[in-house]
Amino acid sequence: MMDEAQEPGHAGPILHFRGMAGDGIRLATIIIRPLNAPAPPSLRVSTAGVAPVRIAEIANVAIWRHDFTLTPADRGYEFADCFYEVVTDLSGDLRLAFVSCNGEENGDLERDDDERNLMWTRLAQDHASAPFALLLQGGDQIYADEATQGHPLSEDWPDHAPEVDDSAALQDLARHLRNRFVERYLHVLRAPGYSWMAARVPTLAIWDDHDICDGWGSLPEKRARSAVGQALFQAARETYLLFQHGAVESDIPELFLDATGASLGWKRELPGLTIAAPDLRSERDRHRIMGPAGWQSVEALAPQGEHIFLVSSVPLLGPRLSLIERVMMAIPRMQHYEDDLRDQWQSRAHRAEWRRMLGQVLQWRDHARVTALSGEIHLATRAEMGPQAQKIHQLVASGISHRAPPRAYARLLGLFAGLGEAPLPGHPIRILPLPGQRHRYVAERNYLTLTRSAGHWQAVWHLEDSGKTPPLELSA
Ligand SMILES: [Fe+2]
DSSP: OOOOOSSOOOEEEEEEEEEEETTEEEEEEEEEEETTSOOOOOEEETTEEEOOEEEEEETTEEEEEEEEEEOTTOOEEEETTEEEEOOOOOSSSEEEEEEOOOSOSSSGGGSOHHHHTHHHHHHHHHHHHSOOSEEEEOSOSSOOGGGGTTSTTTTTTTTOOOOOOOHHHHHHHHHHHHHHHHHHHHHHHTSTTHHHHHTTSOEEEOOOGGGTOTTTTSSOHHHHTSHHHHHHHHHHHHHIIIIIHSOOGGGHHHHSSSTTSSSOOEEEEETTEEEEEOOSSTTOBTTBSSOHHHHHHHHTOOOOSSEEEEEESSOSSOOOHHHHHHHHHHOGGGHHHHHHHHTSTTSGGGHHHHHHHHHHHHHHHTTSEEEEEEOSSSSBEEEEESOGGGOEEEEEOOOSSSOOOOHHHHHHHHHHHTTOBOSSTTOOEEEEOOTTOSSSSBOSOEEEEEEEETTEEEEEEEETTTEEOOOEESOO
8 A cells, every 4th residue: 555665775974063072073974774784884084983873774774873073183084985075174264055945845756856956066066166064954955745645644634634543554654654754865865966965064954844744833733733743743853853963862962952852953053153043843833933942942042153143944034924925815826825924934923923033133143143044935035134233134045956936926025025024123124135136036046155254254145047146244
């Protein structure tokens, strides 16, 4: 009745960034092997060997991990007779890449490889010419939407979830979902461009809805809480931990801000830089974006860096969406996009919580520059929240492989975005064109590079057709 995961495969090494170790960096690599294959070899750092640990078995593959540290003097690591160069000195000039939306809702597994991975190939070339120290992934690292197809209990998800308490049937559903999630992760992790980057650039990722299913958290609560909905969330969570963090349940207290794992947001302190990502999915329901664990994590964040990159899987700063929401609802062809808009901080349903979040960001701004990095809308854009003395930048880069919506949609959004918004009095939000662009939203696939040179951060968007933008100064 159910299909199995694709012919069990190989993937990795995939690097995950754990944090600093003095002047050096702590890393973990994930290696994926068929269940019955022998252990992968030890990894070598200078003259020392690091043996792999088998951390999980799922859907006919075993996940192996090497935990290790690189000092600035180490130029990388050796694995299976190949030397992988890694940026190990994070103290001075630095380059980071930010991407989001690595897939599409329908037919992502059947897309032409070259077309799908075009921007990944460019990013890999970019890395080859000036290496990135980190790859930040801002949400929708996979599009799991089709995972629910092919099983009688989840076939009609999300429109209908049958009432079911037959534990054998639910176990069968869990097995089906895990197979499907693993298949999708392997597809992404083995993709040309991506796999090359992943072996050389440690990643930090935060999930968004498509890593679970479209609109997770904004669906009717009865459906999300159903046995089918919970099986879906559990499969998504287990594979998010494994493939996006190289982690299992017992690693949670070390890697995430909330030791209970109710919220899977994280923070990393680098020299002069704090990178943090609140989890906007685990505790979300129709009435809130974060719950007690998520809010506790955010309020206890205590960022140490002079600059903070706040990875927000849905944009923190946005236009007045209440009007757009109404217009979208009135245009049947646009209702798919209307669902996306309801999932935002700016939705009428989340206004009080949005102000709370912006107030928190302004507290951090007393001690540091704050730049929000966001994905999710499959367009490139930027925003600022004033006034000048407390300016917050937001850079939106989305998607790396998800194709852009129609240009007319970008223009329409741009028109509404001209209306401006000020959820906090005295702190106007403006949506602005990228450097060198006339319109506020660019409907092209894209990624973002962030460069620190002599202590100053600049951002450059890489647009599929228009190429690189002039740099945006983030200290101004
Ligand atoms: Fe997306």
